[in-house]
Amino acid sequence: MxxxxxxxxxxxxxxxxxxxxxxxxxxxxxxxxxxxxxxxxxxxxxxxxxxxxxxxxxxxxxxxxxxxxxxxxxxxxxxxxxxxxxxxxxxxxxxxxLSPMKEIRVDPETRTARVQAGALLGELDRATQPFGLAVPSGIVTHTGVAGLTLGGGIGWLSRMYGLSVDQLLSVELVTAGGEQVTVSETSHPELFWGVRGAGGNFGIVTEFEFRLNPVGPTVLAGPVVWSVEDAPEVLRFYRDWITAVPDELTTIVVHRKLPPLPAIPAELYGRPVVMVIGCYAGDVEAGAEVMRPMREFGRPLLDLCAPKPFLAHQAMFDPSFPHGWWYYFRSTGIDRLTDEVIDTMARFAARMRSPLSSFPLFQLGGAVARADADGTAFGDRGVGHMLNINGICASADGFEEECRWVREFWTALEPHHAGVYVNFLMDEGERRIRQAYGPGVLGRLRALKAEWDPANVFRLNQNVPPPPV
Incomplete structure (x- = not known):
């Protein structure tokens, strides 16, 4: 070879x-x-x-x-x-x-789905939601199932059911040598451990077998929106409120300028805001009671949190991340929203120039943290939040300025960095990959790499190289 x-x-x-x-x-x-x-x-x-x-x-x-x-x-x-x-x-x-390979086979009796590697998140949701079932996945429906899952998979159902990778029962994989193998807890279990969190380092996954979970089809979901000037107070209240919310609720806090969407009054277009977006995956009435304190805090500009189809909520971020825009990201885990973290976020929110840039803060914990830390190769499960700083322009115009804002923001938070999510990494070098996995996990991954891909054929990823010969 x-x-x-x-x-x-x-x-x-x-x-x-x-x-x-x-x-x-x-x-x-x-x-x-x-x-x-x-x-x-x-x-x-x-x-x-x-x-x-x-x-x-x-x-x-x-x-x-x-x-x-x-x-x-x-x-x-x-x-x-x-x-x-x-x-x-x-x-x-x-x-x-793999994009032509889109077959999805749902078995509602066993609550499982077999999904080819070209399927997108929205296609998977549309196949499972008629049965009131779902695989926890990401937040943009035109994301690929394969890449998202192999790196972990954080989204609206994470606190209730865990990561996408936690739902995997088996994968079909083509090795660097061209062998087709089934990988599961009972067939190549060490490789199955590594595949769940280390991306495509060991082969090309052509099909996934997922466990399905009861969701919807109606959930209580949507954003509550405040002026960005209120962000420090909103985040301090949010920090205390989330300590008591149940796992059925996952929230994402977003700072951005309001986009021109039909649900938003025209007089608010372009206004810098902070929003707390919730998705309650249980009983709608119970969710309304859980969300009530956050919805009643301060002086919201807009409250769009309401019962809606889970499919509709899954697609809410699609207009903000279309194909073809110019994207640059830096990400970090954050254990806790200290006053210093909140004030840094407020300071950099005021410096956003592009109407397309944003920085979502994902609430973790719940089922993500309860899963066996040694059961998969996914990184630190104990991190409280994952921040993704998104510098976005429609074209090259202004892109360098947004990239600089992203880097300076990320650097300002460096004393609070805790955890790395490989799906949110750019090409950031070996040090960041070491931080993502830690020395023990990385050692196991490199041993697997030596066994399954010693020539590092699969290097275009967040790469785990084989040990030197």
């Missing part, structure tokens, strides 16, 4: 060699769909692969991977294309594109 090194020369003979064993339609530069297919969600990423291989099934995955390793081509793996740093596309290499 060759070692993936980078750009590969794609002549006609090499192309036709793969085409003979590939069922899908291969895409090269100059083909009609090349420009569209090479683009990913983050518009600031502009890369040109030598070949894009849209796979129709695991056989295509095996064929494309074998061809890439035989020719020494760099391998990128794409499902939803939402990788923050753009790992789902590469320059001069091969993109193993």
């Amino acid at each position: 060759g070692v993936s090194t980078g750009p590969v020369r794609l002549d006609d003979s090499a192309y036709h060699e793969l085409a003979r064993s590939f069922r899908g339609s291969l895409v090269r530069a100059g083909d009609a769909t090349y420009e569209e297919r090479r683009r990913i969600w983050n518009g600031s990423i502009d890369r040109h692969p030598a070949l894009i291989a849209p796979c129709t099934g695991s056989g295509d995955v095996v064929a494309a991977l074998k061809w890439a390793t035989d020719t020494g081509a760099l391998v990128a793996v794409r499902s939803g294309g939402h990788s923050f740093p753009g790992h789902s596309v590469c320059d001069g290499g091969v993109v193993v594109d």
Whole structure:
């Protein structure tokens, strides 16, 4: 097997060699769909692969991977294309594109679902919600199931049911050597441990088997909105209020400028605000009582917290994170909202320039923290919150200024950093990956890497390299 090194020369003979064993339609530069297919969600990423291989099934995955390793081509793996740093596309290499593989099979009797790796979160929700079931997942419906799950999966149901990775029963995986294996608690259990939190470091997952959980179809959910000037007082009240809320409730605090959406009065468009967004995954009336103190605090500008379909709530952030905008992120866990943390957040909220930038603060705890810390490779489960600072522009205009704001904000919070979530990392280097996993977990992961991918074929990810030989 060759070692993936980078750009590969794609002549006609090499192309036709793969085409003979590939069922899908291969895409090269100059083909009609090349420009569209090479683009990913983050518009600031502009890369040109030598070949894009849209796979129709695991056989295509095996064929494309074998061809890439035989020719020494760099391998990128794409499902939803939402990788923050753009790992789902590469320059001069091969993109193993799983996006055509979207089959979802729901068994409401056993409360399980088998999901191919090209499915998006919204597609999974639409398949499970008719049965009043769901897999805890993320907060943007056009995110890929695969990437989100393999890194953990934080979202609206996390405190009630745990992370996406906590729902996994098994995966079907193609190894660096082209072998197709079933990975579960009883089949390659150590690899199953590593897959749950260490992304695609060990192979290409082509199918997931999830446990489903009762949710909805109606939940109490939505934002309560205050002027940004009130943010310090709102967050101090919020800090105390969440100490007593049940696991059925997950909240996200967002600072941003109000976007021009139908539910928002026109006179509030562009106004800097802080909002507490809740999703209560239990009885709606009980949820209303839990949310009442927060909704009655201070002088809210707007209260859109109401009973609604879970599907509608899952999609509420979609307009804020469309394909093609320019995105830059820095993230950190925060144990507790101290006065210093709150005041730093208020200071940097006042410095936001782009009407598209924001910084969501995810409430954790509950089922996330109760899960066995050694049961998966996911990082620190004891962190109270995860902050994701989002610098966003519609194009390159103003993007550098937003990136600078993100970096300065993240640095100002450095004394309070606690925990790293790999799904929210950019290309931040080996030190941050060590921080994400800790020395004990990282040692186990590197041993797995040596066993399953010693040549580091799967390096376009938050990479765990094999130990030096």
